[in-house]
């Protein structure tokens with residue numbers, strides 16, 4: 001299994017380009033199932049999760065052509081099965097996003113239950129309840145969601161928790177339903193908005209994406225479209241924290257600062273300077289390498305967008321391990337998203353966990369060690385800690401990073417970090 005070896009202690013300087021968002025590209029690839037015409041996508045990141053989704057869509061009968069490094073063309077005119085098998089779904093939770101489109105276009109779907117994952121239980125009851133309210137007959141049998149309907153009917157659906165994938169599944173289903181669907185307490189994440197924009201280009205009638213009430217008026221058929229995936233705000237946020245921690249001056253290109261308001265606020269609170277224009281963000285900081293204690297501790301609490309994103313929690317935990325005082329990090333979305341804590345402790349971090357809150361006392365320095373992580377953002381946070389740790393850190397199980405960070409070592413290397421992948 002591949003490992004990353006990082007020699008800490010180098011301030012980051014230079015510029016890199018931010019990739020398309022994994023969490024937008026995955027649902028948008030599933031939107032390709034909604035039409036028999038071509039969906040041409042640009043800015044699709046080359047990631048392990050994208051390969052997994054391609055395999056699942058190809059298994060269903062979608063023809064996918066790679067037309068450039070980041071361009072894919074999907075043709076779902078020849079779907080020959082409505083089944084997403086366990087082996088394909090278990091490795092990636094976003095596979096559940098084929099459920100809504102298959103049911104809406106073909107009236108049938110058989111999708112393995114995704115089950116829990118390292119960060120928590122991650123139920124899909126709200127996806128199922130919403131589709132039932134639209135008239136689908138759904139049974140869970142042998143670990144599979146079996147769904148059938150003659151024609152989905154528009155409905156008023158209230159989701160009692162904010163779920164990003166739930167909102168996306170129901171929005172795609174409603175695009176081809178008969179009548180109007182109103183999704184209440186919908187997720188407002190930028191990735192939901194990007195999916196809605198792609199569906200609108202395909203002929204869907206959707207209003208309110210980005211607010212908590214989304215209204216979708218079903219149409220008989222969707223058509224061909226071209227769409228570029230929105231930038232990855234979490235990838236960008238991760239490099240911004242890296243720059244703040246190590247010091248130096250880093251410019252991110254192909255990024256939208258308006259998607260990162262809360263992250264930018266928190267970085268400024270930590271003492272970093274953040275400037276931006278319409279397509280780039282610059283982070284400048286003294287960092288902790290020259291002078292420990294120059295970063296201020298910043299407390300965070302994760303919550304649905306536009307509040308602080310759960311996908312940036314681990315990275316800010318890393319920042320707080322070398323900041324000047326005490327911060328609390330509270331996770332309200334997932335019950336088990338603190339797996340980086342034990343590994344950061346191996347690097348010398350001072351963190352105590354009480355329920356869903358971690359109390360992080362900043363240390364003067366971290367020390368390199370061998371660590372591993374069991375999920376994507378936890379792995380990213382260990383990379384950040386390693387960049388400021390004294391000596392060498394070995395990060396194991398980096399397949400998690402390959403799920404979500406395009407060319408991580410190359411990008412960090414471009415900024416001057418000493419990072420090497422060992423096969």
Ligand SMILES: CC(=O)N[C@H]1[C@@H](OP(=O)(O)OP(=O)(O)OC[C@H]2O[C@@H](n3ccc(=O)[nH]c3=O)[C@H](O)[C@@H]2O)O[C@H](CO)[C@@H](O)[C@@H]1O
Nearest residue numbers: 023122123124125126127161162163164165166304310333
């Ligand atoms: C609101 C929020 O921060 N969403 C994040 C969540 O999205 P996503 O919406 O995909 O995550 P989930 O759907 O798994 O869960 C969000 C919350 O809703 C609950 N839930 C969800 C669906 C359901 O049918 N029933 C149910 O109870 C979950 O237990 C969890 O507490 O994880 C993604 C990957 O880390 C992030 O990119 C998203 O930003």
Ligand SMILES: C=C(OP(=O)(O)O)C(=O)O
Nearest residue numbers: 023093094311376377404
């Ligand atoms: C946890 C994440 O992804 P997934 O929902 O695919 O597990 C993530 O993007 O941080």
